[in-house]
Amino acid sequence: MKKALLLSLAAFCLALLLPNLLRRTAVRPVVAAPALRPESETASPAGPDGSVTVTLLHDGEVLTLTMAEYLPGAVAGEMPASFAAEALRAQAVASRTYALRRAGQARSRHPQAALCDDPGCCQRWLDEEQRRALWGAEYDRWAAAVEAAEQDTDGAILVSGGEPILACFHASSPGRTESSAAVWGAALPYLVSVDSPESAETVPGFVTEAVFSPEEFRAAVLDAHPAAGLTGKPETWLGQRVTDAAGRTALLQVGDAALTGTELRQLFSLRSAAFTLEWTGESFLFTVTGSGHGAGMSQYGANVMAAEGASWQEILAHYYPGTELGLMA
Numbered sequence: 001m002k003k004a005l006l007l008s009l010a011a012f013c014l015a016l017l018l019p020n021l022l023r024r025t026a027v028r029p030v031v032a033a034p035a036l037r038p039e040s041e042t043a044s045p046a047g048p049d050g051s052v053t054v055t056l057l058h059d060g061e062v063l064t065l066t067m068a069e070y071l072p073g074a075v076a077g078e079m080p081a082s083f084a085a086e087a088l089r090a091q092a093v094a095s096r097t098y099a100l101r102r103a104g105q106a107r108s109r110h111p112q113a114a115l116c117d118d119p120g121c122c123q124r125w126l127d128e129e130q131r132r133a134l135w136g137a138e139y140d141r142w143a144a145a146v147e148a149a150e151q152d153t154d155g156a157i158l159v160s161g162g163e164p165i166l167a168c169f170h171a172s173s174p175g176r177t178e179s180s181a182a183v184w185g186a187a188l189p190y191l192v193s194v195d196s197p198e199s200a201e202t203v204p205g206f207v208t209e210a211v212f213s214p215e216e217f218r219a220a221v222l223d224a225h226p227a228a229g230l231t232g233k234p235e236t237w238l239g240q241r242v243t244d245a246a247g248r249t250a251l252l253q254v255g256d257a258a259l260t261g262t263e264l265r266q267l268f269s270l271r272s273a274a275f276t277l278e279w280t281g282e283s284f285l286f287t288v289t290g291s292g293h294g295a296g297m298s299q300y301g302a303n304v305m306a307a308e309g310a311s312w313q314e315i316l317a318h319y320y321p322g323t324e325l326g327l328m329a
């Protein structure tokens with residue numbers, strides 16, 4: 001009786017998985033060897049996400065979770081659950097891939113666990129209580145949405161050269177995403193600048209401003225670059241700005257120092273490095289477009305693509321070009 005139940009559950013899981021595998025194949029090649037297990041090994045009713053565990057540092061505690069338990073909390077933490085289903089599925093694959101790659105690396109910041117819940121280090125993760133607080137009366141609806149994103153992509157990861165990719169992502173981009181080479185100085189073949197369709201019409205707070213007095217501006221720059229000078233009048237402090245092909249500030253001359261856009265973003269807590277900076281006569285005004293480092297998938301861009309009819313496979317193929325979809329081994 002129990003065996004029959006397991007078999008029917010396995011058949012059900014396989015039936016759920018097959019349409020996805022077929023759709024994936026239609027978009028681009030699937031890594032066949034690790035992706036398709038012999039049928040006898042698919043008897044785990046939980047599916048691939050139910051049979052892989054990760055350790056997570058959350059609220060000072062190390063939790064051991066299956067990927068099926070981990071992913072809904074990661075998707076909930078990293079993307080609005082109200083986003084289109086295909087965008088949530090793309091996020092689930094990116095988060096799964098990111099977690100798997102992190103789990104395979106030694107992390108000196110938290111050697112006791114593969115992952116933590118800090119988006120500045122790993123990726124955000126919300127436990128059930130936090131998800132209930134976030135969604136309130138809409139809890140059942142959005143919990144179902146993030147759980148479906150995990151189940152509909154069960155086990156799917158992005159691979160390049162046979163390894164899970166560094167599937168980083170960000171909130172929104174100013175027309176183009178950024179390359180990893182421009183953000184971190186390390187080129188990866190699939191983290192290159194691509195078009196991204198979001199705009200002020202589709203992203204709340206797409207353009208933001210940040211204002212600093214001359215004293216605040218000078219103190220922040222000198223703290224990082226004591227040789228910058230900034231002794232004359234504020235209107236003389238800003239020099240040439242060099243933008244890169246993705247529309248972000250690559251270099252800006254400030255006094256006697258040349259600062260990168262990424263560094264200025266950090267120094268002034270700007271939402272992105274896609275900014276202009278001007279002296280208004282009273283203060284320094286940053287006008288910033290988009291949010292996040294800009295590398296990998298744009299989440300708002302994914303949501304726009306989904307609204308225009310793109311599948312999660314197409315979204316991922318667009319933002320991580322040259323990668324392939326496989327299943328966790």
Ligand SMILES: [Zn+2]
Pocket residue numbers: 107109110115116117118121122123
């Ligand atoms: Zn971490």
